[in-house]
Amino acid sequence: MNRIPAALKPTRRNSRRVALATLAALGLLLAFAGAAFAGAIAPESGGSPNADQIASLYKLVLAVAVVVFLGVEGALFYSLFKFRARKGAVAAQIRGNTRLEIAWTLGAAVILVVLAVITFSKLGAIRNPPNSGPNGAQLADGVLVASGPSKRLPPNGRSLNIQVNGQQYIWRFTYPDGDTNDLNNAFSYQEMVVPVDTTVTLEIRAQDVAHSWWIPKLGGKFDAVPGYTNYTWFKIPGRLAGKVFTGQCAEMCGRNHANMTAQVRAVTPQAYEQFISRRKADIKAADAAAQIQRKRLESSGP
Amino acid sequence: MAATTETLARPLPQVVARDVTRERGGWTSWVTTTDHKKIGIMYLVLTFVFFLLGGTEALMMRLQLSQANNTLLDPQTYNELFTMHGTTMIFLFVVPIMAGFGNYLVPLMIGARDMAFPKLNALSFWLLAAGGVVFYASIFFSPPECGWTCYAPLSSKDYLPSGGVDAWIYLIHLTGLSSLVGAVNFYATIANMRAPGMGWGRLPLFVWTILTYSVLLILALPVIAGAVTMLLTDRHFGTHFFEASAGGSPLLWQHLFWFFGHPEVYIMVLPGFGIISEVLPVFSRKPIFGYKAIAAATVVIAFLGLLVWAHHMFATPSPTFVLIFFMLGSFLIAVPTGVKMFNWIATMWRGTVEFRTALLFAAGFLGTFLIGGITGIFLAVFPVDWQLTDTYFVVAHLHYVLVGGAVFAIFAGIYYWFPKITGRMLSEGLGKVSFWLILIGFHVTFLIQHSLGLDGMPRRIYEYADVGHLELYNLISTIGSFILAAGILVTVVNVVRSVRVGVIAGPDPWKANTLEWFTTSPPPVNNFDVVPRVRSVEPMKDIRRQVERQTGHAAAPAPPAPESALQA
Numbered sequence: 001m002n003r004i005p006a007a008l009k010p011t012r013r014n015s016r017r018v019a020l021a022t023l024a025a026l027g028l029l030l031a032f033a034g035a036a037f038a039g040a041i042a043p044e045s046g047g048s049p050n051a052d053q054i055a056s057l058y059k060l061v062l063a064v065a066v067v068v069f070l071g072v073e074g075a076l077f078y079s080l081f082k083f084r085a086r087k088g089a090v091a092a093q094i095r096g097n098t099r100l101e102i103a104w105t106l107g108a109a110v111i112l113v114v115l116a117v118i119t120f121s122k123l124g125a126i127r128n129p130p131n132s133g134p135n136g137a138q139l140a141d142g143v144l145v146a147s148g149p150s151k152r153l154p155p156n157g158r159s160l161n162i163q164v165n166g167q168q169y170i171w172r173f174t175y176p177d178g179d180t181n182d183l184n185n186a187f188s189y190q191e192m193v194v195p196v197d198t199t200v201t202l203e204i205r206a207q208d209v210a211h212s213w214w215i216p217k218l219g220g221k222f223d224a225v226p227g228y229t230n231y232t233w234f235k236i237p238g239r240l241a242g243k244v245f246t247g248q249c250a251e252m253c254g255r256n257h258a259n260m261t262a263q264v265r266a267v268t269p270q271a272y273e274q275f276i277s278r279r280k281a282d283i284k285a286a287d288a289a290a291q292i293q294r295k296r297l298e299s300s301g302p
Numbered sequence: 303m304a305a306t307t308e309t310l311a312r313p314l315p316q317v318v319a320r321d322v323t324r325e326r327g328g329w330t331s332w333v334t335t336t337d338h339k340k341i342g343i344m345y346l347v348l349t350f351v352f353f354l355l356g357g358t359e360a361l362m363m364r365l366q367l368s369q370a371n372n373t374l375l376d377p378q379t380y381n382e383l384f385t386m387h388g389t390t391m392i393f394l395f396v397v398p399i400m401a402g403f404g405n406y407l408v409p410l411m412i413g414a415r416d417m418a419f420p421k422l423n424a425l426s427f428w429l430l431a432a433g434g435v436v437f438y439a440s441i442f443f444s445p446p447e448c449g450w451t452c453y454a455p456l457s458s459k460d461y462l463p464s465g466g467v468d469a470w471i472y473l474i475h476l477t478g479l480s481s482l483v484g485a486v487n488f489y490a491t492i493a494n495m496r497a498p499g500m501g502w503g504r505l506p507l508f509v510w511t512i513l514t515y516s517v518l519l520i521l522a523l524p525v526i527a528g529a530v531t532m533l534l535t536d537r538h539f540g541t542h543f544f545e546a547s548a549g550g551s552p553l554l555w556q557h558l559f560w561f562f563g564h565p566e567v568y569i570m571v572l573p574g575f576g577i578i579s580e581v582l583p584v585f586s587r588k589p590i591f592g593y594k595a596i597a598a599a600t601v602v603i604a605f606l607g608l609l610v611w612a613h614h615m616f617a618t619p620s621p622t623f624v625l626i627f628f629m630l631g632s633f634l635i636a637v638p639t640g641v642k643m644f645n646w647i648a649t650m651w652r653g654t655v656e657f658r659t660a661l662l663f664a665a666g667f668l669g670t671f672l673i674g675g676i677t678g679i680f681l682a683v684f685p686v687d688w689q690l691t692d693t694y695f696v697v698a699h700l701h702y703v704l705v706g707g708a709v710f711a712i713f714a715g716i717y718y719w720f721p722k723i724t725g726r727m728l729s730e731g732l733g734k735v736s737f738w739l740i741l742i743g744f745h746v747t748f749l750i751q752h753s754l755g756l757d758g759m760p761r762r763i764y765e766y767a768d769v770g771h772l773e774l775y776n777l778i779s780t781i782g783s784f785i786l787a788a789g790i791l792v793t794v795v796n797v798v799r800s801v802r803v804g805v806i807a808g809p810d811p812w813k814a815n816t817l818e819w820f821t822t823s824p825p826p827v828n829n830f831d832v833v834p835r836v837r838s839v840e841p842m843k844d845i846r847r848q849v850e851r852q853t854g855h856a857a858a859p860a861p862p863a864p865e866s867a868l869q870a
Contacts, residue, residue: 039757039770043689051689058686065676075647076668083586085654091587092652100648101595101641108640112633112679119629119683126685127622209456210552212617212692216758220688221617225553226455227546230619246769250617250692250760252449254456255377258763 047217136198166211215247342406370768380764388450410818413497433476454544511576574711586653632682659733674702695755726804739789746782
């Protein structure tokens with residue numbers, strides 16, 4: 001045993017050099033990755049505080065994960081290289097070490113407690129919608145029904161509540177108009193138009209199969225399941241007026257699932273008002289034209 | 303297949319099996335057999351064929367995705383492919399190949415003559431084969447296209463009226479019955495037929511995992527059997543279990559499915575853990591580090607695995623309390639899994655690690671499965687999961703867990719036990735080529751898929767627009783998948799070649815620890831003429847030591863150990 005370390009010294013120095021080089025390469029890789037952080041090693045964000053909070057929570061988990069990864073892979077590779085079979089080497093007949101085993105059980109548990117604490121500290125900011133900003137759309141009191149156990153409202157109780165309806169293979173959005181009759185509301189398909197600096201709450205439903213609402217930069221996924229209502233929110237900062245956020249259905253919903261896209265267009269509150277009144281006028285005109293058409297068909301019928 | 307041994311150059315502990323009638327050959331001997339070894343071999347071969355089919359389906363999907371807006375496959379075909387791929391790999395490959403290893407090895411490892419119920423054992427195999435035939439027959443009609451999860455209401459008659467979903471239901475029932483019957487058999491065998499002296503504290507760790515696998519199957523399978531029966535009656539007999547408009551609940555399907563589906567993950571990886579726990583000590587020439595901790599961790603993982611199913615449903619309309627419960631439960635599983643990981647690495651620590659192909663695959667398992675475990679923590683944090691679920695991040699995660707945790711272990715098992723099963727060695731050269739191709743191919747295919755998911759690509763889409771880096775990432779992934787496929791083919795070639803021309807292995811080529819190496823390779827039909835008394839968790843080490851004591855430190859030819867010495 002004694003003459004082996006001497007014979008192996010150069011090799012060991014080599015392996016240390018290899019280890020250092022590997023670490024340096026990893027560092028470089030991380031530095032490069034930093035440039036293209038979102039979308040490559042972290043989720044997209046930037047359109048809404050909850051998406052930002054999720055991304056920062058993700059990065060904290062990633063930091064812990066990288067440490068665990070390097071530690072365990074390091075121990076693995078070290079064991080593989082350092083303890084590879086050589087002439088004369090004898091395997092130590094160790095069957096266990098209770099203290100060590102308790103130590104790493106506790107170690108793993110502590111890491112998870114830390115992760116749980118971090119998650120709980122971020123949970124409020126992710127789940128609970130804030131008030132709309134001063135430059136947002138002016139919302140009347142009581143636009144909404146009261147919040148429930150899963151439905152969350154901003155502290156002042158005001159949000160722009162849009163109904164999202166998933167159907168094979170398109171999303172339909174119904175905008176609020178202050179009354180309880182939803183049949184005369186403005187609606188749109190595929191593209192949702194929202195005012196910036198305004199807290200938008202979504203009521204997500206499905207009318208055929210299950211779908212999943214997902215605009216990555218505006219937060220996570222919320223499944224649209226027939227018979228259920230799912231809730232989420234977003235609030236696009238004022239400086240992002242004019243931007244379009246894209247996403248697509250994330251729950252397999254049939255053959256054309258891949259093309260069930262959605263986008264959210266952020267506009268100024270004034271532009272939003274105009275959009276709604278234009279939609280309403282368009283819908284009214286279309287309804288009127290349809291009435292005339294129907295009458296004509298009925299009178300010229302057999 | 304002659305059940306006798308020639309005189310050997312070294313005193314190898316073994317027993318000559320006398321007066322064994324020669325086995326019948328020909329295909330009828332396979333079709334009518336109740337011998338656990340023949341059934342085990344049929345399991346291994348059949349499931350590997352399904353593995354190759356499932357792999358081919360995966361390659362077709364990767365080809366379609368190699369370019370943005372590709373038109374190679376139409377959406378219907380693509381949906382059918384990912385449904386076939388997932389279902390095949392889970393129900394026809396990973397779960398039953400573990401039963402194949404268990405069938406062949408459990409009786410040998412515990413010193414038993416056969417399984418407790420040999421005829422039931424044959425029934426298990428033929429039910430599995432029937433399930434595979436029923437399912438694959440649907441490719442001549444209309445394969446299912448609802449994914450291996452077949453979520454309601456997409457799987458209802460309104461949206462998928464063709465018989466594909468029914469073929470899928472039939473497959474779940476047949477393979478489920480096969481596994482249930484097999485699980486009862488394993489349990490009875492392990493509980494009752496262990497060699498004298500083999501208490502629970504001396505049970506090989508692979509057998510511990512097969513025992514846990516069996517209990518999980520018995521607990522989880524009835525739930526999915528009930529769920530698919532409800533789906534069947536919804537589809538054909540007018541019930542509305544999963545139909546919201548008639549008072550049913552699509553979420554009920556998801557709960558029932560995942561109540562089975564998550565334990566299923568542990569059903570798939572725990573026997574893999576068992577294989578690793580056998581391979582690492584043998585090629586590190588060290589006892590397993592913390593035998594009791596590893597056995598206990600297996601049981602704890604299985605128990606916790608029954609309590610975390612809804613982490614597959616974090617994006618569904620569920621109360622925060624439920625989300626938190628399932629997040630913390632999923633965190634907890636990381637503790638016993640981490641314990642195992644540390645124990646495995648500690649097993650190699652200060653050992654003399656021999657880089658045989660089996661050890662390489664075991665090391666590949668450790669390095670790869672670790673990544674799957676870590677990305678699992680990301681997914682357990684439910685707000686983070688909202689961004690990651692149903693994207694390619696999850697596809698990457700589940701392949702790191704199932705290929706890292708099960709397939710690498712299966713390959714380690716193939717290279718480790720092939721000499722026992724066939725009496726011949728696999729080529730180490732081809733084995734190593736295969737290992738490096740599989741390792742590199744796997745990581746090239748799946749590491750980049752984490753980024754695909756983070757870049758906004760959902761799962762189960764047959765085409766995507768060329769935005770972000772999606773096309774580049776997808777191309778890399780497709781190239782990797784073909785490297786991976788080449789690696790698997792090299793092992794297929796290796797197996798086919800070595801069965802005929804491999805070096806004769808002898809009873810114990812690895813100087814291993816467990817009883818299967820005590821008998822000849824391949825073992826005679828009755829396995830053992832005498833069953834030694836087991837005094838530790840490594841009975842073969844004891845026997846080898848005893849033989850060396852009795853014959854002197856000899857390199858000279860020696861007769862097999864006398865019976866009296868072995869029975870003590």
